[in-house]
Amino acid sequence: MNMYREDIIERSRFPRFKREMKASDLQGEVLNELCGDELSLYFLFDEKKEHVAELTFGGQGCALMTAAADMLCDHLARTSKEELRMFSADDMMKLYGELPSPSRLKCVLLPFEALKRAVSGL
Amino acid sequence: MSSLGSYIRKDFPIFARNRGAAFVYLDSGATSLKPKRVLDAMSEYYESYSANVSRGVYEMAEKATNAYEDAREITARFIGGESKEIVFVRNATEAMNLLASSFGGLILREGDGVLLSEMEHHANLIPWQQLAKQKKCVLHFLPFDVHTGELEWDKETFSSFLKERKIKIVSLIHSSNVLGTINPIKAIAQAAYGAGAYMIVDGAQSITHMPIDVKDIGADFLVFSGHKLLGPTGIGVLWGKYELLDRMQPYQSGGEMIQDVNLKTSTFVDPPHRFEAGTPHIAGAIGLAEAIRYMQEIGMSEIRAHEKELLAYAWEKFSGIKGITLFGPSDIEKRSGVISFMVDGVHPHDVGSFVAQDGIMIRVGDHCAKPLHKKLGITASSRVSVSIYNDRDDIDAVLLSLEKMVSVFKL
Numbered sequence: 001m002n003m004y005r006e007d008i009i010e011r012s013r014f015p016r017f018k019r020e021m022k023a024s025d026l027q028g029e030v031l032n033e034l035c036g037d038e039l040s041l042y043f044l045f046d047e048k049k050e051h052v053a054e055l056t057f058g059g060q061g062c063a064l065m066t067a068a069a070d071m072l073c074d075h076l077a078r079t080s081k082e083e084l085r086m087f088s089a090d091d092m093m094k095l096y097g098e099l100p101s102p103s104r105l106k107c108v109l110l111p112f113e114a115l116k117r118a119v120s121g122l
Numbered sequence: 123m124s125s126l127g128s129y130i131r132k133d134f135p136i137f138a139r140n141r142g143a144a145f146v147y148l149d150s151g152a153t154s155l156k157p158k159r160v161l162d163a164m165s166e167y168y169e170s171y172s173a174n175v176s177r178g179v180y181e182m183a184e185k186a187t188n189a190y191e192d193a194r195e196i197t198a199r200f201i202g203g204e205s206k207e208i209v210f211v212r213n214a215t216e217a218m219n220l221l222a223s224s225f226g227g228l229i230l231r232e233g234d235g236v237l238l239s240e241m242e243h244h245a246n247l248i249p250w251q252q253l254a255k256q257k258k259c260v261l262h263f264l265p266f267d268v269h270t271g272e273l274e275w276d277k278e279t280f281s282s283f284l285k286e287r288k289i290k291i292v293s294l295i296h297s298s299n300v301l302g303t304i305n306p307i308k309a310i311a312q313a314a315y316g317a318g319a320y321m322i323v324d325g326a327q328s329i330t331h332m333p334i335d336v337k338d339i340g341a342d343f344l345v346f347s348g349h350k351l352l353g354p355t356g357i358g359v360l361w362g363k364y365e366l367l368d369r370m371q372p373y374q375s376g377g378e379m380i381q382d383v384n385l386k387t388s389t390f391v392d393p394p395h396r397f398e399a400g401t402p403h404i405a406g407a408i409g410l411a412e413a414i415r416y417m418q419e420i421g422m423s424e425i426r427a428h429e430k431e432l433l434a435y436a437w438e439k440f441s442g443i444k445g446i447t448l449f450g451p452s453d454i455e456k457r458s459g460v461i462s463f464m465v466d467g468v469h470p471h472d473v474g475s476f477v478a479q480d481g482i483m484i485r486v487g488d489h490c491a492k493p494l495h496k497k498l499g500i501t502a503s504s505r506v507s508v509s510i511y512n513d514r515d516d517i518d519a520v521l522l523s524l525e526k527m528v529s530v531f532k533l
Contacts, residue, residue: 003475004530013532035471035487036501060501062469063531104475 003100004063012063017073020058025049028118032110037061039069041114051080057114062107064100069111071095076115084119087112126420126428127513133157133416134511144481146519151299151460151507152485153349154330156413160353163412164405175404176378176395190404193411194394200414201344202335203361209394210407213358214326215245217345218293220360220397221322222249224370225343226291229320232258235289237319239264239273239305240497241298244490246324250293262287264294268498271301271450271457277309284317291320297328300489300503301450302433302457304328311340320366326350330509331429331458333422342366348406352509353413357406360397367393374399417510425510430454432508436461436517443524445533449498460507462489465524467533470502473524480523 021027021042028041039061044054055076057069075095076084092112093099100108131137134155137145147155173183175190191205198205211217230236236250240263254261265274273294276283284292292314297304311321322343325334329346336344343366348357362370372379372390376399381389390396417425434454440446445466451457465473474486485505488495495501506520 001479003479004472009531035469036492036495037469062471064472064475100475101478104471107471 001098001101003104005098007097008063008067011067011070015057015066015070017056017070018058018066019056021054021056026118026121028114028116028121030110030114030117032061032065032106034106035062037065037110039065039110039114041069041073041111041118043118045081051078052076052084053078057111061110064104064107065110068092068096068108069114072111072115081119081122084115085122087115126425126510127432128511128515130420131511133159135161137511144519146480146482146516148506148508148512148516148520149483149485150330150350150509150512151327151489151505153355154352154509155511156354156409157352157416159416160409160412164354164409167405167408172405174401186404189408190402193407196411196414197359197407198361200418201329201361202337203344204364206392206394207361207364207367209360209362209367209397210402211358211360211397212356212403213347213349214324214345215347215358217358217360218245218322218324219249220373221293221343221345221362222253224373224397225320225322225362225366226250226253226257226259228370229290230257230259233260233288235260235262235284235287237262237264237284237287237289237292237294237314239266239294241266241273241301241303241491241494242295243299243324243326244492245326246293246295246322247493260287262289266301266303266494266497271298271303273303273305273310275310277313280310280313281317284314284319289317289319291322293322293324295324295327296334297325297331297458298450298491298494299327299460300462300491300494300505302460302462303450304332304456304458307341308339315340327459330417330425332426336361348410348413351410351413352416353410354403354406357403357410359410362393364393367397370397372396372399376400378402420510426458428510429458429508429512432512432514432517433457433459433461435514436506436508439517439521443521443528445528446524449503460505462503462505464500464503465527465533468527468531470504472531473504473527476527476530477520477523480519480526482520482523484520 024042026043039059046053055073171185173186175187323341325346344361349355379399447464470486
């Protein structure tokens, strides 16, 4: 198992969707009690408030969490609210690809936890 | 060169079991590996005389009782105490909870102070927080210098510092599980004694790395866990001055600790059994005693010398890696057991997972010392800890892996 694939390293070093939003339509925050890291997802919806117009993340975390958050923001851009609700932990794991060791799975699933928190407010 | 390190790995079955793959264990600060004779001593108890202690009148029960009480005697001699001053508990955490409850409960009045430090393990913090809430006491903290990793205290004014704050108990970590700092416990204990305060020492990290004599330190209590001392998990030690133990109420109650029982009232036996309610971890105590014998045969001074040499080597090599920040004293005389560090641009959990892919086991996280990390301005760190079975090749392995990591992360 190689937990530090080239694409994971690249995503973590140069995340494309890492930026905090001051005025978002929806936000989801989580804390990883394993390491004390925090992650926030920020959503902006389109005019009809039906589809994601912009999805970004903020916070400090490990390479796995940063890469997973960046993938998630990439993947869910322009999806509907219904699709956000339907997105599952399995979907997150499939999106990520080869998973890390069990002790680090939490890091990969943290962005999904933030998503769940956010959609519970929809 | 020392006769420890790779020379004694044959005593630890785990190395042979993991032969064929990289196996570099640098996490003894979390728990140590176990020599075969410790496991054999425990198996011997379970296989040939596994009776309960204290009550049996048949020969096997007497043998079990003798082995359990011998373990107490061996533990007592190891730290320069007396057998009746050794209470077997689950671990250092339980010992500290016992002290906060039974000793803190006895000594502290509303408005009194307890002095801890900013570098405490949570085991020597949360029990006092809980007690302070209950008894309306005030917690005070000795700060540490983030650059030197040393406690900031003034010997000259310490007594008045304690008196002004009505501090009745000083409870400090002997050797930091993050910074590695060996605190000047003896000097602090003397000053505390002068101010009429009691001194508790958390020896969880220090006990396995250096000779400790409770009379020399001048403490009132010392706590430690067996599993960091090459012994089994689930057994720990509370040592306390007998006259203090004797004034304390039980922490838990039930069987084994009573003198007489009526339906509505009971009386309790003397220490140490007063604090050992229920069937104790008999095999654990026997295993711990065997671990202590093993370490004594090697010699605690020999162990300290070996680890100091290893720490000095690691410190020098780590210092040479670009982007690494090391924490704690650079003077090896002032440190033991652990070296904690940060790598610029790589999260500690990634450091831990990366080297783990090379078969290297280190610890990452807050090491149960969140306030310490907050003071350092970080949430987590990476930690290498050494024991008697480690050698320079282990340090070289982690360095090689870290260098590879720096290249993969393109730092």
